[in-house]
Amino acid sequence: MTAPFEQTDDSVVVIIGTGAGGGVLANELAQKGVSVVSLEAGGRYLPEDFINDEWESFGQLAWTDPRTTSGDWRVAKDFSGLPAWIVKAVGGTTTHWAGASLRFQEHEWKAATTYGEVQGANLLDWPIDAAEMAPWYEKAETKLGVTRTGGRPGLPGNNNYKVFEKGAKALGYSEVHTGRMAINSEDYDGRLACQQTGFCFQGCKWGAKWSSVYTDIEYGEATGNLEVRERCHAARILHDDSGKVTGVEYFDADGNLQMQAARIVCVAGNSFESPRLLLNSASSMFPDGLANSSGQVGRNYMRHMTGSVYGVFDKPVRMWRGTTMAGIVQDEAKHDPSRGFVGGFELETLSLGLPFMAAFLDPGAWGREFTTALDGYENMAGLWIVGEDMPQETNRVTLNHDVTDQFGLPVVNVHFDDHPNDVAMRNYAYEKGMAIYDAVGATRTFPTPPYPSTHNLGTNRMSENARDGVVNKWGQTHDVANLFVSDGSQFTTGAAENPTLTIVALAIRQADHIAREMSAGTL
């Protein structure tokens, strides 16, 4: 059923990346009869291919092409070549993701207005708001089958959740539940209910968790309007003398340079590769990179304020059984500056298997302080902190011309320093997380540093005015009318919530806009 398009066919929309943003956009356009060619750097893996083994799965799915790091974040020291833990495969990081699907809170669309002046932060209001996004969120929740929305029941709580819930309630938290998850609590959309296997990060072998690789991509292909070219790495976006983009150069699976013509190009390679592609597309007309008249391409990189807390008890928990992210405390997500910081955070249960726990609990640590912690692995419970971090102009993705990838293209350097607001929020959240476990009798707790980034946002941000950002409220670049950004790099600010539901809602809305403008002949 898949549609093969000619490389010279300049009527197609070319989308780069097939993850949360690109995969959804491709299907939504295909459903509306638009011809789409999706270029995806990775290969295609389906549930039967996924591996219930942390390192083997990492080898199968993760993006391990070279990248470099700088800045005061600990990732730059412990994982200097791996700033982000994201996927290179059809479906992108929606194979890895845990499924937590939360809407932004109303005030989070207007961070600059709500928080006021925060020194060193490059805050800006989104050019859209909660009312504008509500119908798109609803479509996204229906697509993903999000639990506790649209009448869908919540998931049952596993052992890790039960410990977390009891501690949270003992502390007086009231918004405590098993989350709004893109994981089926009953059969939905032809996919099974969650079987509580506990390898959500490794790709759900039951298909119970939404991932674009076995939903949107296949539905789009079934229309005959979508061709996905796997193992095709976009290298450069081309333009004509009028400054409109005309096509994309890419390396195919054999490493040969190819070109696909395009009427419209949409970039959705996640927040490192999307700005990298714009910067690598510099030309005499656009010497600082495509769509970069503001100088904001690559800037304002956000990764959420994160951290984890693990607690050890005197009896078994076996946190790895069942959904990896099995519940949430939302009481701290509000904006309450009396806590010593602006913005808020969510607490969500998390579990790692023994191999990843050894690598991530306290990277580089050794000796008995470390090994006695792992001795308590069976008796451990865990949670993850995810909060709003401050956009800073100097937190930035740039081209590193000293290091090239397998195609000879400059790789990205990712520079990140914590903002004092991020540090204050993290320390406060660590205390709350440890208190949750102390309340249930933890014998030891561990405030664990952030992992390589899983949420990567903001490097092509959305702005009302062209001088402040890269794209307008449709994700269309301010500088080039037929060039769009369709992934998490559009985020103006990060909010406290996990980003994917918002990425998906924006992609559905963008597809609607593009199709409308195409038929009106304005694109």
Add this chain to the structure above:
Amino acid sequence: MQKSASSGQAHRGLTRRQLLSRASAAGASFVVGAGFIAAPDAAWAAETVALKPGSFATLVQMARDIYPHDHVSDEYYVIAVRGYDSAEAAEGIEAGIAALDAAAQGRGHASYLAVSWERERVDILRAMEDSPFFQQIRGGLVTGLYNQKAVWPLFGYEGESFSEGGYIDRGFDDIAWL
């Protein structure tokens, strides 16, 4: 592309039971290592290929001192560092072990292995923890030791669960002590 579209289709149509039987067929290829058998009293150290037996024994002790787990027997540490007993690695490892022994001798011991208290061996390691040799051994152990499937049960970790149908009927919420 043909393949994936059709298998995707099939996957959505399959029942849980069909998926399970597919999984256990795949599981057959899931074989644990060659089955190292711990020989009594460091006999393994005498079977080295490229390293001096004493050096290999020192390496195993060093591995234990870096990541000590008293309920994990030597055989797993041996497996974790066995890769260094090769022609390519031997030269660097011998040099590192020599430095370790020299540090022990500086403290009045015959060798690193001759230091009887873990605390004192750890002091020696702390003093060299930024060296490339130490970081090579420590870094390698993170996967070399903890990614051995045979080690997982010693920590209670159950590993893969898909072939058994997940935990939905096997205790995902069985905590009783709360």
